[in-house]
Amino acid sequence: MIRAILIATALAVLVGFLVRLSPLGERESSEPGVQGQLPADDNVAAGQEPESADGVANSRPSPAPVADRDVTPDGFTRGRPPGAAFARLPPRPSLSTPPVEADAASRSTRQVLLPRPVATDATHLKIGAGTIVLTGIAPLPLDKTCGTGAGAWPCGMRARTALRGYLRSRSVRCAVPEDFGQARETIESACTLRGDDIGEWIVRNGWAEARAGGAYEEAEAEARRKRRGIWR
Secondary structure (H helix, E strand, C coil), X not given: CHHHHHHHHHHHHHHHHHHHHCCHHHHHHCCCCCCCCCCCCHHHXXXXXXXXXXXXXXXXXXXXXXXXXXXXXXXXXXXXXXXXXXXXXXXXXXXXXXXXXXXXXXXXXXXXEECXXXXXXXXXXXXXXXXXXXXXXXXCCCCCCECCHHHCECHHHHHHHXXXXXXXXXXXXXXXXXXXXXXXXXXXXXXXXXXXEHHHHHHHCCCCCECCCCCCHHHHHHHHHCCCHHHC
């Protein structure tokens, strides 16, 4: 019994001795309210308000704009830049009625025999690289249809076929420049085939209308009376 008391007393003395040897900082850190505190910010300690997140974001420099580098391959048209306005192009001229060249009228012309004419419609002859518009005839589009309903028929195509059958690639004589057919150009002229007026033949057979006040009004009247071509 006495031995147990002595052992307990020795242990109590040893524990007290160890507590006295513990560091001062450890005893202070074990006090309530001290453990878990963070060091104060330098700005707060100096009396300055801490900088907000918005302020930090605004203080950062803006990124430099990315350069618009053209990477379009050769042979391709570059696309429209973002936000750019669309450009409206003028309407494409009709292929069946090519415009008359402005400089062709100022060139000197004479009656020239032109080989192998090809009728592209009832009023146009293709000769080499050039095109002749027959004078005094109203244009008849190639896709023109005559009649209505079940009686409709492609009179534009039929008119071209009739003119090609009349020409049969025989040479025609027209008032054009000497070098006509060597370059792409369009000239308005009257033409003849073995002395016969081609324009009059077209109108008289009912494959085109005569222009108002022109030389073929009588031929059109005859075609109407006899119900030829488009007047059937």
